[in-house]
Amino acid sequence: MNYLNAVTPVEGTDGKTRFHRVGVAFPQADNAKSVMKIQLFALPTNGEIILFEPKQGDSD
Numbered sequence: 001m002n003y004l005n006a007v008t009p010v011e012g013t014d015g016k017t018r019f020h021r022v023g024v025a026f027p028q029a030d031n032a033k034s035v036m037k038i039q040l041f042a043l044p045t046n047g048e049i050i051l052f053e054p055k056q057g058d059s060d
Helices: none
Strands: 004-011 017-027 036-040 050-052
Antiparallel strands (some): 004 050
């Protein structure tokens, strides 16, 4: 795993939840004091971030 997508859920007017990408999370080295480093491109207005593995074919 190279990274995880950081997304926030947003409910549409049709009642369906869509996930907007707000950043990425990178795992730290095994000997690091932290587990992940999260880099945000935008702040979620609802205060919620969910991490997903990237879909095959995603590139960054």
